[in-house]
Amino acid sequence: MVPGAAYSIPLHHDSETHAVRNQVAPAVGFNAFADDVVLRGAIERHAPWATDKATALGALVGNADVQDAARLANDVVPVLRTHDRNGHRLDWVEYHPAWHQLMALAFGHEVHSLAWTAPHPSAHFARAVQSYLWNQVENGIACPTGMAYAACAGFAGRPEFALWREKTLSTAYDARRLPIVQKTGAVIGYAMTEKQGGSDLRETQTTGEYAGTDGDATLYRLTGHKWFFSVPVADGFFTLARTTTGVSCFFVPRLLPDGTNNAFAIQRLKDKCGNRSNASSEIEFRNTMALLVGDEGRGIREILSHAHLTRLDFAVGSAGLMRHALTLAVHHATSRTGFGRPMSQLPMQENVLADLALESEAATLSALRVARATDDMAGNPTERLLARLMTPVVKFWNCQRASAFVYEALQVHGGNGFIMEHPVARLYREAPLNSIWEGTSNMMCMDVLRVLSREPDSAEVFMHEVHRGGTTGRDHSRFLDTLRIDLSSASVHEGHARALTTRMALALQASELLQFSPDTVSHRFVESRIGGQHAGVIGTLRPGRDLSTIVERSAVTSH
Template identity: 45%
Template sequence: MTETFATHEVFNQSPPFEDVDLFGLDRPLVDAVAMNQGNGAHADLSAFGHHWGSAQMAARGRLANENTPKLKTFDARGQRRDEVEFHPAYHELMSESVHAGIHNSTWDAQGAPAGAASEVIRAAKFYMAAQVETGHLCPITMTRAAVAALAAQPDLLARVMPVLGSRRYDHGFMPWPEKRGMTIGMGMTEKQGGTDVRSNATSAIRDGDAYRIVGHKWFMSAPMCDAFLVLAQADDGLSCFFMPRFRPDGSVNALQFQRLKDKLGNRSNASSEVEFTGAYAERVGEEGRGIRTIIQMVQLTRQDCAIASAGLMRSGLAHALHHARHRSVFQKHLVDQPLMQTVLADMALQVEASVALVMRLCRAFDEAPSDANEAAYMRLLTPAVKYWVCKTAPGFLYEAMECLGGNGYVEDGILARHYREAPVNAIWEGSGNVMCLDVLRALSRESDAAMSVLQELMMDTAGLTGAAEAAGLIARTLLRPDSERSARLAVELLAKLAAAAALNAVHPGHAELFAASRLKPELGSMYGAADLSAEQGRELLARALPEF
């Protein structure tokens, strides 16, 4: 249908990409979930995909980002409240994610791993939700991950799980034991240290069975969570603490938010600077073992960074391909122009490999408690996958915007928001260099297990172009005495090799295309540089987004 203005008619524009099934239209996702033991959830994921692909959910994502959070430091009577107000659309998104169990479905009622492909199934939902609105997923992922850290304090975990285990979202400002459901945030970094949390100066002073926390955090995301896991220096060293918004007597705890961060992206989600002026907190785990405790949480939030980045790339591809199928240029649809088809097909290949890889990683999280090999895969590959997928996303989304021309660069569409959103996943929960150092640390601490993972990847990629050479280069580089200097190349290759292996289990033909175009460093790095035939290009695009 065309619209007529006084001077022209509106035509040759792509219709909105909404009211679609984000699961059923994504064949690479469907296949990757099935390959990693999640096939039994097909109906559930399809229902989720239909709902989150609706125009209503797209509107909620837009509204939550256009109407950013506001800090209300004092109430009308001048009393300190430190509340953050959100647009109703944000709360609606939170309610939908909580109802779907994205914040707790990987745990049972006692806080133990749920098993039975729960990580894979939950990851598929997280991946689809990220395509609609990523900012609200910050408190969702921290809440889910906090359970891993709270396991170090079983009595506290037992008190929290009945509330955290609920699938009812409750944004009321009240003590968490009185609520129908709760969320948990995290505060680690300080002005002077950033990633170097051992330099934290915030102090924890014992006060009976609890502690009083005095100090600050330079970044504390989702400040309206009901409680936070924070790091502070106790008598025996850096320790982890559970800090609720309210003290046990019902009074507001001494968390004073100084301001909300003015971020490039992630606009729907509030991130704050905070001072603790004797805030009540309970210890989680032993004194002096704060990093060991909190890293259990961080491992899971890093996993979600990779899942979200893959979801953002998928959305960028879907919008670009949808546009190209409807937009005509030089008497042809864009998608039928050879250069554009090659670019889109190469992007589809990247997303297909990325989703295969993150779902394979999630299967390792599912099976790690009972399988030492999967546990080793999880420890070595989590930082490598986060490094590669998250650092790939911003450039990928720029390419997706370019496919739409000027329409991709304006705020009327979703791609500008995705582009601003993408860098945060590479920065938060450990930047690129930190991820590379974590890979080296895994190699040094568990060298036999790590090398066994590499050997398994070699077997899973046997016969793929460039795979053997890539594995050899990875091993030589990571085992060198000065391995840190070349760690980025080796870690990127490690992630690509793992992606080729994961994709080989899902679609061997596309795994060969990926290996041939990604594992040889002399090949071009821009999308469209892969040597794909027209038939291969059409087949990749048909899997990426069936015509409808």
């Protein structure tokens, strides 16, 4: 061919180079409650009255339109509008319509409110199931639902917040920028963290100056800066500021009663690794009107009373996120072939899937056990101690495990899982966040040490709890005996806190599985996690024919 001459080979632009085959269709058409034997069994045991609610929400997880809304809400991120075109301050955030669609669904299904409105026992447990299911829809929405859940505890018994509590409990989501009296429902936020303090709320520098009273409300004016504030378009939010007597808790309405803006400015939105649908911001208080919550100078104690509920929600939410990652992984592996058979039947892949299923079931049951204890905190001293101790244990462990779990679920998908448009990639970016929100892993372990120190009976109560399922043999008994000795010692070195909390989490998970799961599941868990036959890497179970049964137990069915 002469250099520079045109190619003489005819080009057929309409011809196909290959047939698309052996690609996995999206996981749709299933019900995340009805098809989940673990969750369904838990509801049947503890809150059968909530079955219809869970079934209705479970259907949304497998709904293709809802899944697409979750994708859109994360792809088209919120935008900050500081001013209008004429130069007036707006301090508003615009979301994709999919965000508002999802918010309406979550609030309509009582993800935020069921614990406070249900005229039945086990209401916190039933609400935890709803949150678990919602975390399989879209995790960014789980932030405002969780904050509303906790806020209702802060409003309870305080006449000045009666209207706020009523609106927060509403199932009618209302995105309009209006005074609270004109809203059909309220969205509530929390703005605690400052850049110099992080998790150390004692370092709060924002100041509050007494401004008089208005009926039952004690008013202050706040000045300062907050480093993280999610959902900055919330109708009102809890925050901390330093007064003459110490750090105090306040509630800041977004708009004043006359409809004018309260005096605070959104400085910027955070460009987060995950949780992209949910706007997180920095804000500045500028002589901002706020209502005192509780006693002045006791703000940290006040806000930590809410934190029990948000920490429970993150333990539950991480379990739900793991369950969704498992659903995607099993669906992919059973639908795609490799080396002449379904991937789920390849021995190494089957081991990975079975191990993920064990991890997911243990995370689910342990989180729901904390929710059951929360239901009985007021009237049962034993359950109060358990709730106080188990909440940081399970929050630490479930959130800690979620990232490693989703990493393995992503690997099941190969390169397809690392593509941004795939839902498992969104879970991969999302998973680390729950370990940070409402107290890092280290903060949770410190909280465990504080409970053991301040509540001397808590160690024995916990040990009684983890023996409920019995033991499976010598290794399990020795594990619990050693744990009892360590818990009963006068003090635990702070540097040992993570190791101790990890062992406590595994002991609780084993007990729950032995009580409520088939022997195939519970004995495999104990053998691998407690008996020393697990290398700390997913997919290192002892090979056996029962692994396929464990995988099949975790699968969902498209209808």
